[in-house]
Amino acid sequence: MTAGARAALPVKISATGGYIPSLKVDSTELDGRFGFQAGFVERATGIRTRYYGNETETAPYMGARAVADALRRGDISMKEIDALISVAGTQAQLVPCTASLILEELGELDSGIAAFDINATCLGFIVGFDVAAHLIAAGRYRRVLLVAAETCSVMLSPTEWESASIVGDGAAAVVLDRAEGGEASCVGWSMMATYPRGARLCETRALGTTLHPNSPRKPTPEDYHFHMDGLSLVRLTSDLATGFRDRFMSEAGQSLSDFDLIVPHQASGPAVRLMMKRLECPKQKVFLYLRDFGNVASASIPFGIHLALEGSRLKRGDRVLLVGTGAGVSLGALSLVY
Secondary structure (H helix, E strand, O other), X not given: OOOOOOOXXXXXXXXXXXXXXXXXXXXXXHHHHHOOXXXXXXXXXXXXXXXXXXXXXXXXXXXXXXXXXXXXXXXXOHHHOOEEEEOOOOOXXXXXXXXXXXXXHOOOOXXXXXXXXXXXXXXXXXXXXXXXXXXXXXXXXXXXXXXXXXXXXXXXXXXXXXXXXXXXOEEEEEXXXXXXXXXXXXXXXXXEEEOXXXXXXXXXXXXXXXXXXXXOOXXXXXXXOEEEOHHHHHHHHHHHHHXXXXXXXXXXXXXXXXXXXXXXXXXXXXXXXXXXXXXXXXXXXXXXXHHHHOEOHHHHHHHHHHHHHHOOOOOOOOEEEEEEEXXXXXXXXXXXXX
16 A cells, blocks of 8 residues: 555545535626626626525535435444544634534534544545544544635735635535445645734634734724735745755655645635646646635635535546645645545
8 A cells, every 4th residue: 555655544535515605606697796897797707607605505514414414425324433633723712622513513413422523624625534534544433524615705905806706605515434445545644834924914813812802902894804915925936835845755755746646725826827837737637626616715625525426527546736825824735646
């Protein structure tokens, strides 16, 4: 069982699931909202449609339905799950963790399984995958659910067209299992690098303990909105991409030619195109679905895996590279054999 020069972890994806909320928002609607000529938003972002949750489609609600979808597809019951990890970049509330609220939504009130959150913004799935794979390989858990449920639309600023144009809501769930002897499936190498000089380029200032109802400076409505300097983010991450790629491939003992499929974080059309160019990823190997769903943050990569399986772009034995960027600013990648 190999996935490069590094020792591979005997861990596999055994099931995936997804949930898309009910409200479909076309780019033409956003053209009108922000006073642009028809077609501008789609040309600028590469996104035709995205979906927003309604008042009942909360993160726990969507996460629970993505979980139910994955369990159904894998013929797995919750009794066979040892841990549920929420990897969303947005939280349903500060306390308790979103993972606990997803279990509540599932009706698993007395399950007693481990439930906790990992927040690495849009890279949450890669980081959560890495952590869960090591826990499974170490024998701590046998089967783990990773859940990414994002309702970013509730934090969009009514005056910032760029972030409002790329963001969508949605949820994805992935079941990780220990791979048995003779199975090719494994996790190869994972790496994350953070450069806080870009930390303020993508942020929501309130909703935490820095700006709160009792703080000396009361939060303003703008503090609760999601803010992004897209151009500066793209410039910074693209400048860092080549060095990150070289370090990752060197440590992994792999090259881009080793991979059958590359699933990137679907940030925006320009961002993905530039990142793939800087990473020198062959276009025919890159799985893109951004046009139809937008940027669903941490759910982007697991939902991409789910769609690739549904569309027969991914099969057992394929070598896969997951890669993306996140607020912080961070770059991350993980290699695996599906």
